[in-house]
Amino acid sequence: MKIKVCGMKSPDNIKEVASLTPDYMGFICYDLSPRFIAALPSDVLEALPESIYKTAVFVNESVDKIRLLIQQFGFNAVQLHGNESPEFCNALRDQVTVFKAFGVDDQFDFSQLDAYMGYVDYFMFDTKTEGHGGSGKTFNWDILNNYHGEVPFFICGGLSLENIEKVKEIKHPAFYGVDLNSRFETEPGMKNTQQLREAFTLLRAN
Numbered sequence: 246m247k248i249k250v251c252g253m254k255s256p257d258n259i260k261e262v263a264s265l266t267p268d269y270m271g272f273i274c275y276d277l278s279p280r281f282i283a284a285l286p287s288d289v290l291e292a293l294p295e296s297i298y299k300t301a302v303f304v305n306e307s308v309d310k311i312r313l314l315i316q317q318f319g320f321n322a323v324q325l326h327g328n329e330s331p332e333f334c335n336a337l338r339d340q341v342t343v344f345k346a347f348g349v350d351d352q353f354d355f356s357q358l359d360a361y362m363g364y365v366d367y368f369m370f371d372t373k374t375e376g377h378g379g380s381g382k383t384f385n386w387d388i389l390n391n392y393h394g395e396v397p398f399f400i401c402g403g404l405s406l407e408n409i410e411k412v413k414e415i416k417h418p419a420f421y422g423v424d425l426n427s428r429f430e431t432e433p434g435m436k437n438t439q440q441l442r443e444a445f446t447l448l449r450a451n
């Protein structure tokens with residue numbers, strides 16, 4: 246199972262978390278988030294091992310700004326948490342891996358994903374809230390049984406040490422990874438490395 250750690254902010258914390266070898270590391274480029282990273286530390290990002298995919302998270306950002314940041318900071322992936330269209334997502338795939346996030350609740354209609362098939366690399370199923378992400382809340386994972394598409398997905402939203410074992414029980418054929426964020430923090434943007442280490446051990450155990 247792939248592991249993404251999101252919402253990194255401080256250079257030292259980035260290095261500590263990198264030592265756990267996540268598959269993806271996320272940086273929030275959305276200025277209304279408490280995890281917004283105003284000044285991306287280019288030297289720290291450059292020094293990250295190539296095996297860690299640097300992922301920039303956006304909410305309804307312009308394609309020009311996204312392309313600029315990809316170029317400036319060498320992002321390998323983008324995670325889109327707004328109302329980005331399939332065409333918008335597809336336009337970025339010449340440069341990076343594209344994750345498209347959707348807020349999921351009990352009424353979520355998976356047929357809306359059909360239009361994105363072939364236009365994104367991964368879906369991210371997050372908890373539907375008033376905001377765009379980082380809520381720390383889980384959704385009812387049983388609803389994932391209604392997803393019959395082939396695009397692999399990550400589960401996000403409120404993952405924590407309390408529910409990580411349960412997430413591992415999900416046997417959906419397209420379930421590809423998890424995204425760990427606010428429930429592994431000492432403050433917004435500052436990850437608890439010890440808690441993450443425990444989670445990595447649980448997730449990587451057979």
Ligand SMILES: O=C(O)c1ccccc1N[C@@H]1O[C@H](COP(=O)(O)O)[C@@H](O)[C@H]1O
Pocket residue numbers: 251252271273275278279280281302303304326369371377378379380381382401402403404424425426427428
């Ligand atoms: O973390 C944020 O502040 C954030 C803001 C705007 C868009 C996405 C954001 N984070 C993403 O939200 C999900 C769920 O996070 P949590 O585990 O519930 O805290 C995750 O994919 C983050 O990458």
